[in-house]
Amino acid sequence: MGPLQVLDLSAAGFAAASPEQVSLPPGSVLESFELLLGERTIWSGDAVVVHLSGERIGGRFTSGVLDLQHLRVGATLEGRMSLLREQSGQLPAEWRATVGDLRQLLEDARNEVEEFERAEMGDPLQRLDDEGRLFEGLLSNWGKDYYAAIARLHAMSSGLDKRAVVLGRAYASSMLMPVLMACPMHRRAYEKPLGYAGDYRTIELYFTRELVGDGLFGRFLHAVGQNYGLSHTVIAREGVARAAVRAAAEADGTGPVRVLALAAGPAIELRRWLDEMEPLRRPLELILLDQDRAAHETVHRHLTRILLERHRGASPVTVQYLHSSVRQMLKPVSPDDHRMVAETLADLDLVYSMGLYDYLPDPVAASLTRLLYSRLRAGGRLLVGNLVETPDTTWLMEYVLGWSLVYRTEETLLHLADRLTPAPSQRGITRDATGRCLFLDITSMGGALHPV
Ligand SMILES: C[S@@+](CC[C@H](N)C(=O)[O-])C[C@H]1O[C@@H](n2cnc3c(N)ncnc32)[C@H](O)[C@@H]1O
Structure with a gap:
């Protein structure tokens, strides 16, 4: 009889779909029993049925065990060969x-x-x-x-x-x-x-x-x-972010300057800027948000060292690390999430991000843009980078490294900021020195903040 479909397999036995025409009660001896993989016999010998339930029979090999390791290797090779074909x-x-x-x-x-x-x-x-x-x-x-x-x-x-x-x-x-x-x-x-x-x-x-x-x-x-072309861009875009932080920190005004680095990662722009920064006239509050605690720990170590060694702990800079995600910002669930969005992420002079929008599909990126814009104070700036498809890099990332990004054009990036209210006083694209990182660059008109 057979063939029957194998449902499960171990070194000592098997489970299979029970045959339709014949009943095989426990104790039935299966002589000259063969296991087939495709056309190939991978085991033969005797077995005995040990249980029968509904559509399924279970059996034990009685004339030897099955070398599963060997079988796995064989099956893997089989799979590879058919993939290559x-x-x-x-x-x-x-x-x-x-x-x-x-x-x-x-x-x-x-x-x-x-x-x-x-x-x-x-x-x-x-x-x-x-x-x-x-x-x-x-x-x-x-x-x-x-x-x-x-x-x-x-x-x-x-x-x-x-x-x-x-x-x-x-x-x-x-x-x-x-x-x-x-x-x-x-x-x-x-x-x-x-x-x-x-x-x-x-x-x-x-x-x-x-x-x-x-x-x-x-x-x-x-x-x-x-x-790679995009490696030069990753390096060059840091300069855009650093310049934006400097401009915000040195802007005229009173009270603290508040900056959000979203998906801050290693925050190289902040490490470099704090290292070269001149004395500030206004207090500066840096808020770094990232989903990755290890990234925060590394940045914290570096920034603390720079602030102590270079500024002798006397600069008016405070750094807050938010271990959180875009999802928690867009769909806050816990009271902490709500408080983070409503209180911590408020009155911001600058929000910037690089290496984040490249991972976000359009609807998420557009919602996030609206949310971030609503967290700016009057005259605040939103600056979000997105890489451009680049022939000498994109193929290797996608096909070899398994690193796919959402590449955008000026048009598709601007589109993410289509219906901002109140309308921004400025909405445009800033490029890094290589021209392959586009920054959506928006200045808020000001006025009342929107409820979140
Ligand atoms: C490609 S790195 C970019 C880091 C940095 N902005 C830069 O350009 O050097 C991406 C960073 O974004 C963080 N990240 C990715 N998706 C995130 C999300 N949904 N919410 C918060 N952080 C995220 C990662 O943990 C990582 O540190």
Whole structure:
């Protein structure tokens, strides 16, 4: 009889759908019993039925056990082979060849760098200079081909249908990640140890001058990571935020200046600004909001050190850390959430954010824009950044690192601030120095705040 559908499996027995025509009461002996995976027999021997309930029978193997580990490996391989068959059928040969070329480019760079490392060329006392020169040379030559290949794949991928995109991502990751893993910037983005890409530690890796990684090649890949188009943008957009904080802090007026850094992450702009800041005339209240406690702890350590060492604890700057999320702001549930929105996030002179809207779908981003605008005081400024799709970076992020963003244009970003009341006195777009981070830049008209 059979075949019967297997419902569950262990080393010692199985559960299966009971046959329709025959009754198999407990104790029934199943001779020459075979387990099939597709067409393949993966176990054969004798078994006995040990229970029968409704549509299900349970049995125990009586002539040996099943090697599940071996089976799992076999099934995994089976799955991989069928995935590859589908990838070969659905992804254009030229697309796959270009991914292959990209892998080859990475292998070539690895050979070159490891050769340099093996030969212990150069003077150990000059190691950093030598490495710097090696990386610079490779980036200006090899780098051109590497970033161009990514941009080519970006263009080639625009015609892929939904299923091909899924297959393409699996293909590109398994081809390229084994090589990119040597670099913590790529690895962290791919592995997402905090549950999402772009955590505060990853962002810090964009800024560090010391390159880190597994061996010389890992450090080289860190330099490669810092040189994607959007990496330059992440670095440049910090300057826009820092300038905005400075302008707010130095503005004429009386009373404290209140600034909200939303999704503050590593808050590099605040670390740098506090380090270079001149004495302030007005007290400054910095409020940092982030969902990630570890980000707050890191920033707290840095800011405290700067305020103590550089300003001897005498500057009129206070810092408040809000461990909270956009969801809690938009849909406050607990009394604390309500108090946070109504009292802490009120009378703000500046609200700024970068690396947040890129994760928010339009309806959420529009609601958040309305909420943030309502928390400004008269003449306050709202400044939110959003990255622009960038050929030499976007493909690698989406297809290889599994890091998809909501890229916006001037038009779609401005659209998020369509129906603000009272109408802002100014609504426009500010760009960072690379032109690839757009900031929705709004100045409030003032007047009464809206109830939340
Ligand atoms: C890509 S980082 C950007 C950090 C920083 N603004 C910058 O540009 O360097 C994103 C940060 O936003 C925080 N974040 C992401 N989604 C959030 C949410 N829904 N609510 C609060 N924080 C969020 C993350 O914890 C992370 O620290």
